[in-house]
Amino acid sequence: xxxxxxxxxxxxxxxxxxxxxxxxxxxxxxxxxxxxxxxxxxxxxxxxxxxxxxxxxxxxxxxxxxxxxxxxxxxxxxxxxxxxxxxxxxxxxxxxxxxxxxxxxxxxxxxxxxxxxxxxxxxxxxxxxxxxxxxxxxxxxxxxxxxxxxxxxxxxxxxxxxxxxxxxxxxxxxxxxxxxxxxxxxxxxxxxxxxxxxxxxxxxxxxxxxxxxxxxxxxxxxxxxxxxxxxxxxxxxxxxxxxxxxxxxxxxxxxxxxxxxxxxxxxxxxxxxxxxxxxxxxxxxxxxxxxxxxxxxxxxxxxxxxxxxx
Amino acid sequence: xxxxxxxxxxxxxxxxxxxxxxxxxxxxxxxxxxxxxxxxxxxxxxxxxxxxxxxxxxxxxxxxxxxxxxxxxxxxxxxxxxxxxxxxxxxxxxxxxxxxxxxxxxxxxxxxxxxxxxxxxxxxxxxxxxxxxxxxxxxxxxxxxxxxxxxxxxxxxxxxxxxxxxxxxxxxxxxxxxxxxxxxxxxxxxxxxxxxxxxxxxxxxxxxxxxxxxxxxxxxxxxxxxxxxxxxxxxxxxxxxxxxxxxxxxxxxxxxxxxxxxxxxxxxxxxxxxxxxxxxxxxxxxxxxxxxxxxxxxxxxxxxxxxxxxxxxxxxxxxxxxxxxxxxxxxxxxxxxxxxxxxxxxxxxxxxxxxxxxxxxxxxxxxxxxxxxxxxxxxxxxxxxxxxxxxxxxxxxxxxxxxxxxxxxxxxxxxxxxxxxxxxxxxxxxxxxxxxxxxxxxxxxxxxx
Numbered sequence: 001x002x003x004x005x006x007x008x009x010x011x012x013x014x015x016x017x018x019x020x021x022x023x024x025x026x027x028x029x030x031x032x033x034x035x036x037x038x039x040x041x042x043x044x045x046x047x048x049x050x051x052x053x054x055x056x057x058x059x060x061x062x063x064x065x066x067x068x069x070x071x072x073x074x075x076x077x078x079x080x081x082x083x084x085x086x087x088x089x090x091x092x093x094x095x096x097x098x099x100x101x102x103x104x105x106x107x108x109x110x111x112x113x114x115x116x117x118x119x120x121x122x123x124x125x126x127x128x129x130x131x132x133x134x135x136x137x138x139x140x141x142x143x144x145x146x147x148x149x150x151x152x153x154x155x156x157x158x159x160x161x162x163x164x165x166x167x168x169x170x171x172x173x174x175x176x177x178x179x180x181x182x183x184x185x186x187x188x189x190x191x192x193x194x195x196x197x198x199x200x201x202x203x204x205x206x207x208x209x210x211x212x213x214x215x216x217x218x219x220x221x222x223x224x225x226x227x228x229x230x231x232x233x234x235x236x237x238x239x240x241x242x243x244x245x246x247x248x249x250x251x252x253x254x255x256x257x258x259x260x261x262x263x264x265x266x267x268x269x270x271x272x273x274x275x276x277x278x279x280x281x282x283x284x285x286x287x288x289x290x291x292x293x294x295x296x297x298x299x300x301x302x303x304x305x306x307x308x309x310x
Numbered sequence: 311x312x313x314x315x316x317x318x319x320x321x322x323x324x325x326x327x328x329x330x331x332x333x334x335x336x337x338x339x340x341x342x343x344x345x346x347x348x349x350x351x352x353x354x355x356x357x358x359x360x361x362x363x364x365x366x367x368x369x370x371x372x373x374x375x376x377x378x379x380x381x382x383x384x385x386x387x388x389x390x391x392x393x394x395x396x397x398x399x400x401x402x403x404x405x406x407x408x409x410x411x412x413x414x415x416x417x418x419x420x421x422x423x424x425x426x427x428x429x430x431x432x433x434x435x436x437x438x439x440x441x442x443x444x445x446x447x448x449x450x451x452x453x454x455x456x457x458x459x460x461x462x463x464x465x466x467x468x469x470x471x472x473x474x475x476x477x478x479x480x481x482x483x484x485x486x487x488x489x490x491x492x493x494x495x496x497x498x499x500x501x502x503x504x505x506x507x508x509x510x511x512x513x514x515x516x517x518x519x520x521x522x523x524x525x526x527x528x529x530x531x532x533x534x535x536x537x538x539x540x541x542x543x544x545x546x547x548x549x550x551x552x553x554x555x556x557x558x559x560x561x562x563x564x565x566x567x568x569x570x571x572x573x574x575x576x577x578x579x580x581x582x583x584x585x586x587x588x589x590x591x592x593x594x595x596x597x598x599x600x601x602x603x604x605x606x607x608x609x610x611x612x613x614x615x616x617x618x619x620x621x622x623x624x625x626x627x628x629x630x631x632x633x634x635x636x637x638x639x640x641x642x643x644x645x646x647x648x649x650x651x652x653x654x655x656x657x658x659x660x661x662x663x664x665x666x667x668x669x670x671x672x673x674x675x676x677x678x679x680x681x682x683x684x685x686x687x688x689x690x691x692x693x694x695x696x697x698x699x700x701x702x703x704x705x706x707x708x709x710x711x712x713x714x715x716x717x718x719x720x721x722x723x724x725x726x727x728x729x730x731x732x733x734x735x736x737x738x739x740x741x742x743x744x745x746x747x748x749x750x751x752x753x754x755x756x757x758x759x
Contacts, residue, residue: 011350014324015373015473021421022473024459028452031444040321042421044435044751050744052315052331075326075347102370105355114351119577121353121713123570124584125595128577134330134345135582159373159473206362206391206480206707207678213486239471252470252477253485257366259474288360288706295367 002032003173006062007039008083010076011103011142012069016094017041019159020066023166030166033173037062047079057082064172065090070100070299071143075136084149089172091153093165097145098156099261100299104142107303108291111138144299153178156236158259158296163241184263185232185247185256188240190218199227201286202277211253217246223255230255231293234272236263261297268302270294312337312740317747322422322439323759324374325718329750331733337740342733344726344754349582356712361387361681361703362480364712368699369474371716374417376474377410377465378692378717379699381548384478386699389567389686391480391707393679398672399482404548405664406469406478407690411547411657412502413461413472414693415650418758419509420454423647426752427517431524432745457505464498482676489671496665503658507624510651518648527735529643529728529753531599532557534588534606535615536720538691539563543618545656547691553616554588554606559639561616562590566689569698573715574604576723585723586715597727599734605727608695608720609757610649615639620652622659628652643728646756681707692717694758718759728753 009017017039021027037060038045047057057078065087071077084090095101106114115130145151155168155178164180171178181188205228211220224230232247235258239248249256262269270293277284284290294302312333320327326347334340352371356364365383369376381403388395421440428447429438437445444451466472468491477484487495518525534557540550554572555561564572574589587595587604596603606612615638620626629652636645664670683705689698694717702710732753736746 009326011348013370013373013376015370015376018373018417018473021417022459022462024462025452025455028444028455031441036441040319041324042322042441043439044321044748046321046435047318048316050435050747051742052317052747053313072350073347102367103350105367106351109351109354114349114354117354117357118349118351119584121575123573123586123589123713123715124575125577129579131577131579131582133579134328134343135347135580138349158370204360204362204681204707206681208676213488213673248466248470249476250470252475254470254476254479257363257476288708289358292359292363 002035003064004035004037004060004062005064005066006037006059006083006087007066008079009040010067010069010080010097011072012094012096014041015159016068019162020165022162026166030169034169059083059086061086063088064169066093067091067145068093068097070096070104071139071145071148072103073136073138077139077148080145080149089152090150091155091168092145092151093155094160095156095158095259095261095296098154098265099297100142100144101158101296104298104303105295107141107298108305110305111140141305142299147300154265155180156261157238161238161241163243164238167242181237182263183237185235185237185239185260188237189232189247189250191220191222191250192218193222193225199225200282201227202229202282203227204288205229205255209253217251220253223250228255231258231269231273232256233276234258234262234267234269236260258293258296266300269297270302311335311340315742315747317751320751320754322425322755324372325759327754327759329729331737333737333740339734339737342730343580344729346581346583346722353712353714356709359709361390361701361707361709364701364709365478365480366476368714371714373473375410375414375692375694375717377406378690378697380475380478381407382688382690382697382699384480385688385690386686386701387480389688390684390701390703391679391682392684393481394677396482396674396677398486398669399675401664401667401670402483402487402675403478405661405670406465406475407548408657408661408664409461409465411693412506412654412661413458413465415654415657416454416458416461418693419647419650419654422758423755426748426755427521431749431752435744438748453505457502460498461502464495468495479676481679484676486673486675487671492665492671496662499658499662499665503655503662506655506658510628510655513647513651521644524749524752525644526642528749529732529756530641531602531643531724531727531731532641533602533724535612535639536606536608536696537613537616538689538696539617542621544621545613545617547657547660552689552696554590555616555639556591557639566698567687569687569715581722583719583722586720587723597723599727599731602727605723606720607724608717609646609693610653611640611646612695613691614649614652620656622656622663625652625656625659628655643753643756646758650758694718695720718757721757721759725754725757725759
């Protein structure tokens, strides 16, 4: 019997779903063993019956549930609760689901501040009221999925590497629990580290690091040691996939910004990064701002609403 | 009042929307309202962030078209900082921009749209999807999966990340392309071009003739159009003037920095997304089907309506034939699918043209930039339409204010109108079935929102 899968997206961008499709022919090969019972990006199963005449939301039962995106409004909460009720194993897919992701940057602001800005940009007609007719009401902030429902498997990444999505599906097909690396991005990065250098100030990424494009990454000195902010030390490994490739941003010769969330599920990327910088003798008062260090993991009360900046 | 039909979630689209159809006592459509249910507030939370970081934050507006946000944003930051761009950096950005269009169009046509045509609009929902196609036409599906994957991996191997890219930077591009990478990408682009030609031929032989009735009726509305053209008036995805065309075909071209003079945004209580409209027409905003005011459309059909020609040979010839058959501007909503395939061919041809230019493999791809105060508007043609990022920075190069008009946003009012049109066309005297409701959604899907 094929394994039933249900998939939903909440406060998200669909990048996780595109990452599923980036399994490519592997996905095609898996299809005989899987039955998708609900996945809005690909199929037309509806919440309120196929004729839209039922009153209550219904998602079919499934062995595996994939849930991407954080929980930001009442509809997300309803869909997430229904997924929890109907799925035996629930996977929080992607960093929005595990840690809030980029959209949790809104947690530094109130809903009123959001509406005030969005509905009064320079080109917006004045006099419009905040939409409230048939659109889901916002919650007070953006939540990671596990702040509202129980999560069985955390699969972070923005987006998660298709290797890991594939590995999770393969493991669950065989009734096993998938295992993912609990290391840092630096542990998978081939760049040369020489130890504590003479860097005492962090540069913004507006200049070109020192590297020879003809040479592979293992001939380039660590971008952090070159003085560029890089969140590799405080970020969970995984973006490189399972084939020994380099971290993906580093392979573009661009520093990591932390898209896999903290190394440990409940870590704090901002505090950990500031600690790492201070312990290397770097003057953190020179950073242009700090909130961005939590740009992927602002749920779980890490980023909170306040007036004025940090 | 009669019953309410609640189509939710809209599916095989990117994002969160729903349709509520209110029937009257006789079972005819009283109202059909489309709700756009998502608001995240990028305009708010990029404030106070270093501008060069924002180019890799706004990618998360859309996981299907992150490259286009990345590039429009990078262009806006270039302008804020008054940055000079390394010439090879420009070529690399333009190449990535076109490659991303290829993958997007393969995704939309085969994974989102084609099930309605290949499996049929009335087929059961459990098979009316790409998995159904994989079972019904396995050879085609294998080729589709392989070609889409090829396109994605070409970008990932060269630029590090294909979903939520990071390689464009203010001042250029973060890494050069080696000569061997150029050759390899060129070879792979040839394969994609061949597949694009196959796809448009397949659609012209097997799909469009069979669904001519739907194509010329479903979701049809009468609107203006928006898109980008170069100095010769040719279609361009990466740079040029924005052209705003009225329903009668007359048009105005303007520089993106002046977009606020031409485009207004209407706030409606049924949608978190705002409805942009043509402020410069001085007729206000109305979604009345018989007398729309200020309504224009974006995305592929809009682009091929506003451009005078397409500069690449195969897509250029396709456009000429298309115009002979459907006129300019073509208004039938389902023609978006046809236009998308013409653009698929164009994107492949344009990518090939860019990769044939050896300057793209120039060593210097990035110039240093200095954060400073400024205002910058950057725009590109995202698959779903003219994508505008508008930033103001302070003297440290931090974002003071940001405004974004996203491709699909231009189409929110037109989508709502096409939904209303198709619901009124199809639902009569209380008769509703799954096929009818799916056809209402097909009017949405054409826009690839």
